[in-house]
Amino acid sequence: xxxxxxxxxxxxxxxxxxxxxxxxxxxxxxxxxxxxxxxxxxxxxxxxxxxxxxxxxxxxxxxxxxxxxxxxxxxxxxxxxxxxxxxxxxxxxxxxxxxxxxxxxxxxxxxxxxxxxxxxxxxxxxxxxxxxxxxxxxxxxxxxxx
Amino acid sequence: xxxxxxxxxxxxxxxxxxxxxxxxxxxxxxxxxxxxxxxxxxxxxxxxxxxxxxxxxxxxxxxxxxxxxxxxxxxxxxxxxxxxxxxxxxxxxxxxxxxxxxxxxxxxxxxxxxxxxxxxxxxxxxxxxxxxxxxxxxxxxxxxxx
Amino acid sequence: xxxxxxxxxxxxxxxxxxxxxxxxxxxxxxxxxxxxxxxxxxxxxxxxxxxxxxxxxxxxxxxxxxxxxxxxxxxxxxxxxxxxxxxxxxxxxxxxxxxxxxxxxxxxxxxxxxxxxxxxxxxxxxxxxxxxxxxxxxxxxxxxxx
Amino acid sequence: xxxxxxxxxxxxxxxxxxxxxxxxxxxxxxxxxxxxxxxxxxxxxxxxxxxxxxxxxxxxxxxxxxxxxxxxxxxxxxxxxxxxxxxxxxxxxxxxxxxxxxxxxxxxxxxxxxxxxxxxxxxxxxxxxxxxxxxxxxxxxxxxxx
Amino acid sequence: xxxxxxxxxxxxxxxxxxxxxxxxxxxxxxxxxxxxxxxxxxxxxxxxxxxxxxxxxxxxxxxxxxxxxxxxxxxxxxxxxxxxxxxxxxxxxxxxxxxxxxxxxxxxxxxxxxxxxxxxxxxxxxxxxxxxxxxxxxxxxxxxxx
Amino acid sequence: xxxxxxxxxxxxxxxxxxxxxxxxxxxxxxxxxxxxxxxxxxxxxxxxxxxxxxxxxxxxxxxxxxxxxxxxxxxxxxxxxxxxxxxxxxxxxxxxxxxxxxxxxxxxxxxxxxxxxxxxxxxxxxxxxxxxxxxxxxxxxxxxxx
Numbered sequence: 001x002x003x004x005x006x007x008x009x010x011x012x013x014x015x016x017x018x019x020x021x022x023x024x025x026x027x028x029x030x031x032x033x034x035x036x037x038x039x040x041x042x043x044x045x046x047x048x049x050x051x052x053x054x055x056x057x058x059x060x061x062x063x064x065x066x067x068x069x070x071x072x073x074x075x076x077x078x079x080x081x082x083x084x085x086x087x088x089x090x091x092x093x094x095x096x097x098x099x100x101x102x103x104x105x106x107x108x109x110x111x112x113x114x115x116x117x118x119x120x121x122x123x124x125x126x127x128x129x130x131x132x133x134x135x136x137x138x139x140x141x142x143x144x145x146x
Numbered sequence: 147x148x149x150x151x152x153x154x155x156x157x158x159x160x161x162x163x164x165x166x167x168x169x170x171x172x173x174x175x176x177x178x179x180x181x182x183x184x185x186x187x188x189x190x191x192x193x194x195x196x197x198x199x200x201x202x203x204x205x206x207x208x209x210x211x212x213x214x215x216x217x218x219x220x221x222x223x224x225x226x227x228x229x230x231x232x233x234x235x236x237x238x239x240x241x242x243x244x245x246x247x248x249x250x251x252x253x254x255x256x257x258x259x260x261x262x263x264x265x266x267x268x269x270x271x272x273x274x275x276x277x278x279x280x281x282x283x284x285x286x287x288x289x290x291x292x
Numbered sequence: 293x294x295x296x297x298x299x300x301x302x303x304x305x306x307x308x309x310x311x312x313x314x315x316x317x318x319x320x321x322x323x324x325x326x327x328x329x330x331x332x333x334x335x336x337x338x339x340x341x342x343x344x345x346x347x348x349x350x351x352x353x354x355x356x357x358x359x360x361x362x363x364x365x366x367x368x369x370x371x372x373x374x375x376x377x378x379x380x381x382x383x384x385x386x387x388x389x390x391x392x393x394x395x396x397x398x399x400x401x402x403x404x405x406x407x408x409x410x411x412x413x414x415x416x417x418x419x420x421x422x423x424x425x426x427x428x429x430x431x432x433x434x435x436x437x438x
Numbered sequence: 439x440x441x442x443x444x445x446x447x448x449x450x451x452x453x454x455x456x457x458x459x460x461x462x463x464x465x466x467x468x469x470x471x472x473x474x475x476x477x478x479x480x481x482x483x484x485x486x487x488x489x490x491x492x493x494x495x496x497x498x499x500x501x502x503x504x505x506x507x508x509x510x511x512x513x514x515x516x517x518x519x520x521x522x523x524x525x526x527x528x529x530x531x532x533x534x535x536x537x538x539x540x541x542x543x544x545x546x547x548x549x550x551x552x553x554x555x556x557x558x559x560x561x562x563x564x565x566x567x568x569x570x571x572x573x574x575x576x577x578x579x580x581x582x583x584x
Numbered sequence: 585x586x587x588x589x590x591x592x593x594x595x596x597x598x599x600x601x602x603x604x605x606x607x608x609x610x611x612x613x614x615x616x617x618x619x620x621x622x623x624x625x626x627x628x629x630x631x632x633x634x635x636x637x638x639x640x641x642x643x644x645x646x647x648x649x650x651x652x653x654x655x656x657x658x659x660x661x662x663x664x665x666x667x668x669x670x671x672x673x674x675x676x677x678x679x680x681x682x683x684x685x686x687x688x689x690x691x692x693x694x695x696x697x698x699x700x701x702x703x704x705x706x707x708x709x710x711x712x713x714x715x716x717x718x719x720x721x722x723x724x725x726x727x728x729x730x
Numbered sequence: 731x732x733x734x735x736x737x738x739x740x741x742x743x744x745x746x747x748x749x750x751x752x753x754x755x756x757x758x759x760x761x762x763x764x765x766x767x768x769x770x771x772x773x774x775x776x777x778x779x780x781x782x783x784x785x786x787x788x789x790x791x792x793x794x795x796x797x798x799x800x801x802x803x804x805x806x807x808x809x810x811x812x813x814x815x816x817x818x819x820x821x822x823x824x825x826x827x828x829x830x831x832x833x834x835x836x837x838x839x840x841x842x843x844x845x846x847x848x849x850x851x852x853x854x855x856x857x858x859x860x861x862x863x864x865x866x867x868x869x870x871x872x873x874x875x876x
Contacts, residue, residue: 007283008161011270015154049678053713066718066838066845067875073713074804077677082228082286086524087380088671093369094341108282108796115796118282124157129365134358136254136264137153140228141285145797195532212400212407212572213437219567220366223531232670233818234525239807240779254358261358275783275803280796291359299575300453303562307446374520374578378816379672385661386633400574410574416449421637421657426650428546428556428581429445432520435574487824491859504692504699504864505729511859512658515823526817546650553650583651591867592745595854599738666812666870692866702866708741720838720848721737724812725869 001031004110007143010120013037013102014139033106034061041098043091043130045080052076052101052121061103062119062146071146075121078142083123085138090127097138099125105146119146147177150256153289156266159183159248160285179252180207187244189237189276191226198222198247198267207249208265208292217292221267224288229269231284236273243284245271251292265292293323296402299435302412305329305394306431325398326353333390335383335422337372344368344393344413353395354411354438363438367413370434375415377430382419389430391417397438411438439469442548445581448558451475451540452577471544472499479536481529481568483518490514490539490559499541500557500584509584513559516580521561523576535576537563543584557584585615588694591727594704597621597686598723617690618645625682627675627714629664636660636685636705645687646703646730655730659705662726667707669722674711681722683709689730703730731761734840737873740850743767743832744869763836764791771828773821773860775810782806782831782851791833792849792876801876805851808872813853815868827868829855835876849876 013024013035025035036059040051053072055061062068079101080088087093102122108115120143128135159170159181171181182205186197199218201207208214225247226234233239248268254261266289274281305316305327317327328351332343345364347353354360371393372380379385394414400407412435420427451462451473463473474497478489491510493499500506517539518526525531540560546553558581566573597608597619609619620643624635637656639645646652663685664672671677686706692699704727712719743754743765755765766789770781783802785791792798809831810818817823832852838845850873858865 005283007285008270011157011161011285015157045676046678053678066712069713069718070720070875073679077671078231080677081231081671082284085224085227085286085288087369087373088673088677089380092337092384092676093372093380094338094345095365120283122285124154128358129361134361136289136358136362137151137266137287138228138289139153139157139268139285139287140231141283142231143282143284145800191530192532199532212566212574215567215572216437216574219533223525226531227525233807233811234527234531235818238530238775238822239810239818240776240783241803274796275799280799282796282800291362297575299577300562303449303453303577307449370523373523374576377516377519377578377580379661379665381672384629384676385664385672386630386637387657412575414577416446420650421653426653428654429443429558429579430520430581431445431449431560431577431579432523433575433577434523435576483822484824491824504858504866507859507864508729508866511825515817518823519817526819526823530822583654589867591869592854595741595745595869599741662815665815666868669808669811669870669872704867706869708738720873721735721850721871722812722873723737723741723852723869723871724815725867726815727866727868 001110003112006104006106006108006118006120007141009033009035010102010104010122010141013104014100014122014124031110033104036061036103037100039100043096045088045090048080048097049076052103056103061105068146071119071144075119075142075144079121079123079140081140083127083138083140095128096130097125097127099123117146119144147256149258152250152252152254152264152266153287155179155181156248156250156268156287159250160246160268160270177256179250182207182249183246185246189242191234191236194226194243195222198249202249207251214292217265217290221265221288221290225267225269225286227286229273229284229286241274242276243271243273245269263292265290293402295404298396298398298400298410298412299433301325301327302394302396302414302433305396306392306414306416320398323402325396328353328395329392331392335388337380337382340372340389340391341368344395348395353397360438363411363436367411367434367436371413371415371432373432375419375430375432387420388422389417389419391415409438411436439548441550444542444544444546444556444558445579447471447473448540448542448560448579451542452538452560452562469548471542474499474541475538477538481534483526483528486518486535487514490541494541499543506584509557509582513557513580513582517559517561517578519578521565521576521578533566534568535563535565537561555584557582585694587696590688590690590692590702590704591725593617593619594686594688594706594725597688598684598706598708612690615694617688620645620687621684623684627680629672629674632664632681633660636687640687645689652730655703655728659703659726659728663705663707663724665724667711667722667724679712680714681709681711683707701730703728731840733842736834736836736838736848736850737871739763739765740832740834740852740871743834744830744852744854761840763834766791766833767830769830773826775818775820778810778827779806782833786833791835798876801849801874805849805872805874809851809853809870811870813857813868813870825858826860827855827857829853847876849874
């Protein structure tokens with residue numbers, strides 16, 4: 001297998017359809033990664049943060065301590081910052097989003113154990129007016145050591 | 147073929163290896179998209195903007211007028227903003243990047259001609275210290291009507 | 293008539309008193325511009341965005357499609373960003389505003405048809421503490437092709 | 439004469455042609471304001487700040503002390519922030535500007551001496567690609583007590 | 585007594601325990617400073633601004649006019665901006681804070697009357713998840729002439 | 731000894747005079763912290779980042795790997811972000827700084843080993859016009875697990 005970065009894994013998981021998702025999870029779990037893909041949608045940015053945190057904890061992607069929760073939070077903030085492209089806000093600037101998020105935990109680069117464990121979070125979805133069809137795609141990613 | 151958004155096409159092109167790239171270009175040009183993938187690397191953010199603008203003009207992805215150049219500029223700014231996740235800067239905050247960029251022009255959603263032509267720009271690469279191996283992946287995307 | 297930019301028309305309309313407003317509208321409609329001036333006031337930034345969008349749609353300043361709504365949204369965001377001078381927020385940072393907004397649609401520069409149609413939005417008003425007299429003027433403008 | 443805010447005076451001065459400028463200066467100096475209008479153009483944002491500071495000092499619009507220089511600096515920063523609409527940068531994001539700036543010193547509202555002296559700075563000009571004709575108008579304003 | 589800046593006084597007051605606080609207030613009031621230390625905690629950033637403004641007015645640290653209220657507001661905004669380190673927001677990005685704030689009014693540098701009166705506001709506290717123990721320290725400071 | 735946070739240690743070290751500095755270093759090294767205090771001054775923000783990184787490496791406050799360098803970089807970015815209060819820039823917005831920085835490594839809260847090792851960086855100094863005496867104090871702090 002070619003070397004791949006944790007960010008690319010997270011991006012491809014976020015972009016995957018159902019068949020690819022199952023295949024990716026199997027493939028990368030076999031070489032030591034933990035992967036999860038979920039959905040969130042809201043005009044309230046707090047709910048996007050909460051959905052990701054809840055998923056990460058329930059799926060045991062982070063351990064129940066502040067170091068790991070801190071890494072998860074900064075990952076989410078960076079991903080959401082990139083997703084919003086300037087204004088870290090949804091409803092306050094009259095926009096809404098529906099997105100999928102992927103969380104991947106493992107080495108920064110596959111088969112390279114020297115850098116320890118990292119966390120990558122990707123957001124991919126539609127952002128725009130709270131009106132059907134008046135929206136376009138957006139993406140954001142955050143990466144932190146964990 | 148399933149419907150696909152212009153942003154997903156641009157993201158997959160940026161993530162593609164050489165074989166996939168040729169295949170994607172053929173597949174999406176057949177249904178009316180124009181696609182390009184290039185490389186840029188610098189500690190000077192101006193050079194990232196210049197590389198994308200030069201490529202878009204040389205490849206005829208935008209017409210030689212201000213309306214289209216304006217759309218390209220705002221696309222690039224949004225993509226770079228997302229890539230940087232907060233500080234729209236490279237060398238001033240002592241970091242460097244090497245990235246691939248993809249530019250895609252066509253319908254917002256494949257086979258839906260109602261929304262006219264749009265431009266999607268994706269940046270995907272490594273950002274970090276100007277020191278080999280001290281860097282991680284980043285992604286950014288901008289979408290504008292053209 | 294001397295050449296004038298769409299932004300200057302929008303600024304002067306926002307600064308105009310009632311007599312000047314009627315005169316400006318007549319003068320610039322005669323050479324192909326569409327102009328509108330409205331009012332909005334709130335501690336809730338979402339309401340400023342909504343007031344401008346509603347006015348633009350009711351007054352037929354934009355067509356009922358996503359391309360034009362997207363241009364209007366980005367215009368409003370740029371204008372509000374400039375108006376707020378750093379923090380894109382009102383009530384969350386304990387401030388309120390009462391403002392007039394102008395929307396102008398037409399050529400980027402009068403009598404120059406080569407650049408097609410653009411949209412300019414100007415905000416001009418008072419921003420400050422939600423307490424009478426504890427506020428000062430602010431201005432913001434956004435310009436996008438439409 | 440109708441009451442007018444210091445910001446509106448500064449905006450109108452920045453938008454004025456030569457005849458109007460002379461008339462405005464005479465009119466508002468008669469009721470206690472000091473006004474100045476200058477030009478600056480660069481891809482280097484530092485030069486915009488320097489041009490305004492130099493003009494304000496040479497024209498005695500601020501006294502030679504840190505309190506007043508601090509007010510001038512924050513006024514300029516707010517005006518430039520609004521002018522740039524998000525990224526406080528020119529050349530680093532491959533754009534250039536040519537602008538006029540106005541500096542006005544006096545009461546916050548004409549004929550109302552209760553609030554003491556304030557400073558208003560307005561920037562109005564063209565921002566865009568460093569290529570002739572590939573640019574549009576922008577405006578920014580800052581107001582501070584002095 | 586060695587010369588000291590108003591910012592250092594505000595920082596030390598914010599960091600002081602009860603005994604040090606009483607001692608500091610006595611020491612610096614003797615040389616013409618006014619000092620106050622209060623507490624605020626919330627997920628709602630508006631409440632932090634309100635707590636500081638209310639305290640400054642009740643303690644007569646600012647006079648009841650707009651010039652001084654404006655200086656106080658900008659001081660608070662700068663301090664909160666530094667405290668948040670990028671996103672000027674609490675609950676919208678799913679975080680909460682409990683902090684002490686200090687307000688100091690007096691010369692920019694002790695025993696140097698040439699620069700007139702200034703205001704320094706320091707925030708020091710814990711910021712993080714709204715969950716006990718999942719938070720770390722933060723600091724922010726704003727300084728304005730008054 | 732009372733419990734103390736790593737941020738407060740870093741802040742007090744940055745504010746300390748020479749005698750206090752020596753005393754603090756002894757006191758906190760005895761309970762497992764590593765402390766360092768240095769100086770940096772420039773109109774070029776890159777040099778502030780470089781001075782802190784060089785010091786941290788020479789003083790062995792971080793290990794020679796990317797995980798720790800990444801934590802150091804994000805700490806520095808957060809501290810500089812807070813220090814600048816909005817615009818992450820020095821010379822581009824015509825200002826300069828002279829500052830002391832402190833780097834502290836150890837537990838988040840003294841005597842509480844449950845959260846592992848963290849890094850706190852504090853910047854304290856003078857920021858302002860590149861002209862003697864036209865400047866005031868600023869502070870910024872970043873905290874990251876390491």
